[in-house]
Amino acid sequence: MKSAVVTGGASGIGLAVAQRLRADGMHVATLDLNPTDDEFAFTADVTDRGQVDEALGAIRAKLGPVAVLVNAAGLESFKRFSEIEFDRWQRVIDVNLNGVFHCVQAVLPDMIEAGWGRIVNISSSSTHSGQPFMSAYVAAKSAVNGLTKSLALEYGPHGITVNAVPPGFIDTPMLRKSEERGYLAVQQSIESTPVRRIGRPEDIAAACAFLVSEEAGYITGQILGVNGGRNT
Numbered sequence: 246m247k248s249a250v251v252t253g254g255a256s257g258i259g260l261a262v263a264q265r266l267r268a269d270g271m272h273v274a275t276l277d278l279n280p281t282d283d284e285f286a287f288t289a290d291v292t293d294r295g296q297v298d299e300a301l302g303a304i305r306a307k308l309g310p311v312a313v314l315v316n317a318a319g320l321e322s323f324k325r326f327s328e329i330e331f332d333r334w335q336r337v338i339d340v341n342l343n344g345v346f347h348c349v350q351a352v353l354p355d356m357i358e359a360g361w362g363r364i365v366n367i368s369s370s371s372t373h374s375g376q377p378f379m380s381a382y383v384a385a386k387s388a389v390n391g392l393t394k395s396l397a398l399e400y401g402p403h404g405i406t407v408n409a410v411p412p413g414f415i416d417t418p419m420l421r422k423s424e425e426r427g428y429l430a431v432q433q434s435i436e437s438t439p440v441r442r443i444g445r446p447e448d449i450a451a452a453c454a455f456l457v458s459e460e461a462g463y464i465t466g467q468i469l470g471v472n473g474g475r476n477t
């Protein structure tokens with residue numbers, strides 16, 4: 246049985262990915278900001294390398310070396326560009342981009358040693374065309390797409406694939422919070438989505454489940470949009 250780590254695994258997309266990988270027969274540990282009752286849920290802020298390394302040490306002790314990493318921890322932010330305080334800009338880049346840096350660096354030794362690994366980074370469909378008032382988030386997620394492609398080239402020879410899944414509108418606490426704050430009209434989004442529905446966390450989990458499978462070994466450096474046909 247392979248061991249997987251899912252960041253942001255306490256909520257929304259990360260939670261659905263963790264559940265799906267478990268159903269597919271993997272040992273799955275989650276990393277998130279807040280503790281839960283789940284014995285395989287570990288608490289760490291992905292922007293803090295010390296916390297990430299400590300959690301990974303505990304995960305390895307419990308589940309063995311990490312073969313699969315899905316980076317789903319994320320932080321949205323809405324503000325006109327000229328009004329973004331630099332601290333806020335940095336935090337958004339830190340969680341969405343630097344968190345991926347820390348988690349990937351922390352698990353790579355296990356994957357290199359095994360000669361096998363799967364990494365999936367959850368970016369965002371907003372990277373296709375940009376999104377007003379989300380410049381920090383879109384900048385960070387676009388960098389994640391670029392990082393994904395570079396890592397695929399660097400680590401392909403080690404048997405490690407690295408892909409990104411940029412979700413469209415997915416019904417999660419993050420999306421509903423944006424709706425409540427007036428930054429998103431869900432009904433309007435559904436009407437402009439070719440498949441005419443909002444995405445479910447399970448839609449993203451299904452794509453991740455395929456990308457981390459043995460049979461997806463010839464797919465790397467790809468940005469697999471899961472967005473109901475809309476690209477913004």
Ligand code: NAP
Binds near residue numbers: 277344371
């Ligand atoms: P969510 O329900 O808010 O889940 C994100 C999880 O990440 C939360 O449990 C959150 O904890 C955790 N998290 C945030 N900052 C963290 C940190 N520094 N360290 C560890 N964990 C942290 O959101 P979601 O919609 O499932 O989003 C999952 C991913 O998909 C994110 O990367 C998001 O940007 C991306 N995405 C989502 C959509 C969408 O429509 N939902 C669209 C495009 C991309 P707290 O709740 O305690 O902050």
